[in-house]
Amino acid sequence: MSLDFTSSEMMSVTAARALNNDMTCFVGIGLPSEAANLARLTHAPDITLIYESGTLQTRPDVLPLSIGDGDLCESALTTVSVPEMFRYWLQGGHISVGFLGTAQIDRYANLNTTLIGDYRAPKVRLPGGGGAPEIATNAKEVFITLKHSKRTFVKDVDFLTTVGFGRDGKARDNLPNIGRGPTVVITDLCILKPDPESKELVVHQLHPGVTREDVINATGWEIRFADELGTTPAPTAEELEVLRNLKARTAAHHAGQH
Amino acid sequence: MAEFLSLREAVSRYINDGDTVAMEGFTHLIPFAAGHEVIRQKKRDLTLIRMTPDLVYDQMIGAGCAKKLIFSWGGNPGVGSLHRLRDALENEWPNSIEILEHSHAAMACAYDAGAAGLPFAVLRGYIGSDLPKVNDQIKFIECPFTGEQLAAVRSVRPDVAVIHAQRADRNGNVLIEGIIGIQKEVVLAAKRSIVTVEEVVDDLSAGVNACVLPSWAITAIAEAPKGASPSYALGYYERDNAFYKEWDGIARDRETFQAWMKANVFEKGAE
Known part of the structure; x- marks a missing residue:
């Protein structure tokens, strides 16, 4: 019998599976944090999670609302200052995976979290870069997770906040000290990976029940599919149970603090 | 040596119109009480610096204190936009502000x-x-x-740094615990500094490598219990995540925002 699950759950479970026990993961807030903690509570109990607030090797019981909730600090091995976090631990080369969310992504996996429209007269002002610009270049590789739609998957980002492979796919070429960049993008429809040569994102796996047309209709450029297109395994009962419990615990915790 | 002042006196004496002011606290220990006092004293034309502007700068920008913002992430963490910041940038309300953004x-x-x-x-x-x-x-x-x-x-060299911390001893030495963020750096980078604390105690009980700011590195200290709320002070109270979510609805609309400010900032005096 197959289990019932939502496309959001499919996305979180798939993103969690991208992580393993040996990784030191710099975790962005929101979807990446949900996936990283799901990984820690299922198949990767010893994964090292690091948040930009300086909390090293943290094991929160509920998902933090902010990057600096008290639970992150109290459950961490240690907490360092923000300059130390970015200079020694990130720039110093101790992070294997940077896990990021974004508002917009383009075909070369460049991220926009700054604004929609013109810089001096924005149509929609977004929060800005935060930790992402340097996480994306100083981590050894980058995982990205976001919901798939024509609004989020655009041919060229309005503003390039955080580099994937640049406007031409070549931004990382010939630089002496830079990570591999985005190696996987996980959405609620599919898994994409950059083409080894051109660096353009290509669909490698469709989630169960998702068609090529679904992805084409939700992507703002002529999306390509890998020759051997796979199907992502559905979530297991255990993955769904742990995820749902985590989210229920989180909702109760954040609602009950007034 | 740091001087113990009321919050009202500290803000009045050390923050002037037109100053460059950095009020820090990386999610934790955000100096809300001090921000509210700046709003009540109607300070104007401030250049505000903060890595994560958060609700405190949303309130100060919406109240018309700022002419410029230097920042690196301007959102309501885990919730969405800072609507007062967006209204200033997109519609120049209550005034236009210049921005300079970093990572x-x-x-x-x-x-x-x-x-x-x-x-x-x-x-x-x-x-x-x-x-x-x-x-x-x-x-x-x-x-x-x-x-x-x-x-x-x-480099960032503000006229005034404002931070919140857990406690000071009676000589004015300050202990910062938990997510220490950028608290030490901002005080040492600034010409003057105001530190609000949860309490003043006889003994800091600081470990040998604790983050302590010596009295002689601080200009003024003001006691402000719950001075970081709805942010938090580790060991005293938790982050009021429910309020951070509520703020989205309050700040979205100019009138709701102004009503909230009237009831919760202007009609409440400094402690």
Whole structure:
């Protein structure tokens, strides 16, 4: 019998599976944090999670609302200052995976979290870069997770906040000290990976029940599919149970603090 | 030596119209009580610096205190936009504000350089980003030893630093615990500093490597219990995440915002 699950759950479970026990993961807030903690509570109990607030090797019981909730600090091995976090631990080369969310992504996996429209007269002002610009270049590789739609998957980002492979796919070429960049993008429809040569994102796996047309209709450029297109395994009962419990615990915790 | 003052007196004496003011606290220990006092005293034309503007700057911008904002992430964490900041940027309400934006790594380095008395900071940053195109405080330099291209950012040297901390002893030494963020750097980078604390105690009970700011490095200390709420102070109270979510609805609309400010800031005096 197959289990019932939502496309959001499919996305979180798939993103969690991208992580393993040996990784030191710099975790962005929101979807990446949900996936990283799901990984820690299922198949990767010893994964090292690091948040930009300086909390090293943290094991929160509920998902933090902010990057600096008290639970992150109290459950961490240690907490360092923000300059130390970015200079020694990130720039110093101790992070294997940077896990990021974004508002917009383009075909070369460049991220926009700054604004929609013109810089001096924005149509929609977004929060800005935060930790992402340097996480994306100083981590050894980058995982990205976001919901798939024509609004989020655009041919060229309005503003390039955080580099994937640049406007031409070549931004990382010939630089002496830079990570591999985005190696996987996980959405609620599919898994994409950059083409080894051109660096353009290509669909490698469709989630169960998702068609090529679904992805084409939700992507703002002529999306390509890998020759051997796979199907992502559905979530297991255990993955769904742990995820749902985590989210229920989180909702109760954040609602009950007034 | 730090002088113990009421919050009202500290803000009145050390924050002037037109000053560059950095009120820090990385999610934790955000100096809300001090921000509200700045709003009540109707300080104007401030250049506000903060890595994560958060609700405190949303309130100050909406109340018309700011002419410029220097920041690296301007959202309501885990919730969404800062609607007052957006209204200022998109519609110039209540006034237009200039912005200068960085990444977190660059701002952390800029504070660190400010504390170290240097004119700029160097980092391996901004590679491939459009941010250097819109921020003239970001340049690229060549390493004199390896030839590698690195980013340089102007250091942060505010007129006034404002932070919240757990406690001070009676001599004015201050202990900061938990997510210490950029608290030490901002105080040391600034010309003057105001530190609000949860309580004043006889003994700090600080461990040998604790984050302690000596009294002689601080200008003024004001006791402000719950002075970081709805942010939090580790060991005293938790982050009021429910309020952070509520703020989204309050700040979305100008009238709701003004009513909230009237009831919760203007009609409440400093402690």
